[in-house]
Amino acid sequence: MAKKNRWRKYFFLTGMLTVALSVFGVLRLRDFGQTPLPLPATAMVTVAKGDGLNRVLPKLRASGISQGWDWQWKVLALKMDMAGRIHVGDYEFKNGITPAGVLAMLASGDTARVKYTLVEGRSFRQMRAELAALSELEDDLAGKSDADIMTLLERKGMHPEGRFLPDTYFVPKSGKRSDLLRQAAEAMDVALAASWNGRDSGLPMKTPDELLTLASIVEKETGKAEERPRISGVFVRRLQKGMRLETDPTVIYGIGEGYDGNIRKKDLQTVTPYNTYRMHGLPPTPIAMPGRAALEAAAHPAPGESLFFVATGDGGHVFSATYEQHRKAVKTYQLKP
Numbered sequence: 001m002a003k004k005n006r007w008r009k010y011f012f013l014t015g016m017l018t019v020a021l022s023v024f025g026v027l028r029l030r031d032f033g034q035t036p037l038p039l040p041a042t043a044m045v046t047v048a049k050g051d052g053l054n055r056v057l058p059k060l061r062a063s064g065i066s067q068g069w070d071w072q073w074k075v076l077a078l079k080m081d082m083a084g085r086i087h088v089g090d091y092e093f094k095n096g097i098t099p100a101g102v103l104a105m106l107a108s109g110d111t112a113r114v115k116y117t118l119v120e121g122r123s124f125r126q127m128r129a130e131l132a133a134l135s136e137l138e139d140d141l142a143g144k145s146d147a148d149i150m151t152l153l154e155r156k157g158m159h160p161e162g163r164f165l166p167d168t169y170f171v172p173k174s175g176k177r178s179d180l181l182r183q184a185a186e187a188m189d190v191a192l193a194a195s196w197n198g199r200d201s202g203l204p205m206k207t208p209d210e211l212l213t214l215a216s217i218v219e220k221e222t223g224k225a226e227e228r229p230r231i232s233g234v235f236v237r238r239l240q241k242g243m244r245l246e247t248d249p250t251v252i253y254g255i256g257e258g259y260d261g262n263i264r265k266k267d268l269q270t271v272t273p274y275n276t277y278r279m280h281g282l283p284p285t286p287i288a289m290p291g292r293a294a295l296e297a298a299a300h301p302a303p304g305e306s307l308f309f310v311a312t313g314d315g316g317h318v319f320s321a322t323y324e325q326h327r328k329a330v331k332t333y334q335l336k337p
Helices: 002-034 053-063 070-079 099-108 124-132 146-152 177-197 208-221 225-241 248-258 265-269 292-299 323-333
Strands: 043-047 089-093 113-117 168-172 308-311 317-320
Touching: 002 070, 002 099, 043 053, 053 070, 070 099, 089 099, 124 177, 146 177, 168 177, 177 208, 177 292, 208 225, 208 248, 208 292, 225 292, 225 308, 225 317, 248 265, 308 323, 317 323
Parallel strands: none
Antiparallel strands: 043 089, 113 168, 308 317
């Protein structure tokens, strides 16, 4: 009887010890998962295709994350149900992040990326200057001409102006500056094709490139969304009637880096491919990067009779159907008393 009681006592104590160790282990694991990691600097880790937690853990150690035993990380990952859910990419872990936070980022694919926003109306020259400031990305554009860059993008012989869609783009921090250009170029391909395929019938533009050029002029002429179709309508009617476009933004583009903020009489009289006061039709290339709204305006110009417009000084324009009306508008809004 005494022997049986001893066994009962042994099993009871063993059970209690097991429970106590289990509770201790759970609490220890919870504390580990929620304990901020004291990193001396930002820890960068690259997860490659096929990497599981066994391969990622040494990379975490190499990046400066030394806290915790491997088994703690693995049990925590099992508890978070993230086995097999680690995403490829570059990760940036900042000081104070917890082990649970690290694993959550790996499971969600919250990678370190560089953001770049191309604003409507930018020129390719301005775009290159903006990309040059993205020091986090590999510079594979330095020393290359515009033609070299287009060749790099597998667009040999294509003029770069207007070929990149204004939008916000992201690339991994391990990426290249040309990666952003490639994204924007492919996005413009899609947007231009959609506008061209859905365009109104009877337009004077014979190719998608001509629609892109008109859209770039519309983009530079007005920043007001409601005016874009009306501006487009004016230019379309002038093209249909064989009238010169006579638009300042094309002249400015032709002047290039020499433009100082003023268009002089000699600028309007100089014959260049972009001086639409002297040349008929559209200029040979776009003059800026048009956004989706400008593309749609070029594809769907507003109907009407106006053939002229003049800036009012507040960002808007007054539209006129006759030259006499236009002269009065110019006198009202632009000629100083």
